[in-house]
Amino acid sequence: MSQPNGGTFDIVILGAGSGGYAAALRAAELDLSVALIDKAELGGTCLHRGCVPTKAMLHAAEIADQTREAEQFGIKAELLGIDMAAVNSYKDGVVARLYKGLTGLLTHNKNITVVAGEGKLVAKDTVEVAGRRYTGRNVILASGSYSRSLPGLEVDGRRVLTSEHALKLDRVPTSAIVLGGGVIGVEFASVWKSLGADVTIIEALPRLVALEDEDVSKQLERSFRKRKINFKVGKPFEKVEPTDGGVKVTIQGGETVEAEILLVAVGRGPTTANLGYEQQGVKLERGFVITNERLHTGVGNIYAVGDIVPGLQLAHRGFAQGIFVAEEIAGLRPPVIDEAGIPRVTYCDPEIASMGLTEAKAKEKYGDDKVETYNYNLGGNGKSQILKTQGFVKLVRQKDGPVIGLHMIGARMSEQVGEAQLIYNWEAFPEEVAQLVHAHPTQNEALGEAFLALAGKPLHTHA
Known part of the structure; x- marks a missing residue:
C-alpha cells in the first residue's frame, strides 16, 4: 500500500527499526492507520547491521571452536580454514530471509503505508519526505542510533572500523584491537578469536562489561584469559596512528598496542540531529529524546521509542516500547515498562x-x-x-x-x-x-x- 502524495493518518512513525515497526504492526492490529517512514531498509540496525548478523557470525565462530575441540568429545575432525565469503553468505542469507518476511508483513498490511525516504519533523503533527507531507493525529519518533567514535579518532572503514564495517570484512584479520569492552566489543572479540585472530580489548572503565554484576565481569575476564583474548581495563584511549601493517594505538600511560585493524566499539549514539525535533519543541539531552514514563515527549501528541530514548539500547526494548505506545494511543493504558525488567544478553563465549x-x-x-x-x-x-x-x-x-x-x-x-x-x-x-x-x-x-x-x-x- 502506498500514498506518494502524503496524507493524514492516525499515527506517523519516523523510523522503521525495531521500535518503529513494532508500533506500526500493533497499531494496525488496533485498526489505526499508519504511515511508516524510513530512509533505509525496514528492520533498521538490529536486522541489518546489529543483532541478527552479529549472532550469525557468533554461531559460525562457535562451529569453528567446536571443530577444533571435537577430539575431546571423541570426534575426529580438522579445521581446514575459515572461508569468510561463505560465512558472509550464510550471515547475509539469514538477514535476507528475515527482511523478506518483515517487508511482506508490513507492505501487505492494509492499515500501514510504507514510505521510503528521508523524513523530517516539520510541524508537531507532520513529517515531510521529499516535499510530501504526512500528517499524524499522533507522531512516534523512532529514528534509531549510529556507531559512536571518539574525538580525534577517524573511522576510515579500512584500518579503523565500526561494527558495520566489521560485519562486511572479507577476511579474518590476523590481529585486531577492540576499543571498548562493552557488549559490542566483547562479542566481536569473541568472534575474531574463534575465527583465528589475535585480539586485544582496550577499555577505559575498570572492568569488562561494566554494567553487569561485578562477579560476572570477573568470570568473563577469567574465561577470556583462558581463551587468550587479551584485555587492558582502566586504560583510556589516547590516539591511533597508521603503521605499515595496520594501526598503533596509544593508551593512557604511553603504552602502545599494534594490530591489523582497530574496531571502535564505544557505544551507539541517538540519531536525532537535523531531523527537526528541537525546532518543534522536543527536548534533547546529549542527543537523546527526553520523555515521561509513558514515552510522551511533552509536545503535542509526539512520542519517542527505541535507541533515541535514554536507557538500554536493545531491540526487544524497542519492540516493547513500540507496542506500548501503539496501545497508549489506542486508549488501552498499558502498564509502564519496568526498565530493570528488560532482559540483557551478551552473546560472547x-x-x-x-x-x-x-x-x-x-x-x-x-x-x-x-x-x-x-x-x-x-x-x-x-x-x-x-x-x-x-x-x-x-x-x-x-x-x-x-x-x-x-x-x-x-x-x-x-x-x-x-x-x-x-x-x-x-x-x-x-x-x-x-x-x-x-x-x-x-x-x-x-x-x-x-x-x-x-x-x-x-x-x-x-x-
Missing part, C-alpha cells in the same frame, strides 16, 4: 544473561544488610559438564523478600533468561521458585538448584 539489579545496585537501593545473594557454580550442573562450560547463576534478593536480580554466565545461558524474566517480573520469592520442577539434565536446572539453595534446601550444592 561464554554468554551472559541478566535481569534486574546487580548486587551493588541492590545494596545501594536497599542497604547492605537488606540484600542476600547466592552463587550456584555450573560445575555442579550435569548439562554444563557435558558442554564443558564454566560459569554460575547468581541470585540477588531482598532479605526475606522477592528476587530482585538474576545474573548468569556460561555457554548457552541466554536460553535461560526467559524463566529469569518471569521470576523477576512476578516478584517471586526463592521459596516459590524452589517448588518448581526443572528438567534433568538441562542448564535450566541450574536455576532450580540455585533457588533450592537460596530457599535453604540445597540438593547438589551447599547453602
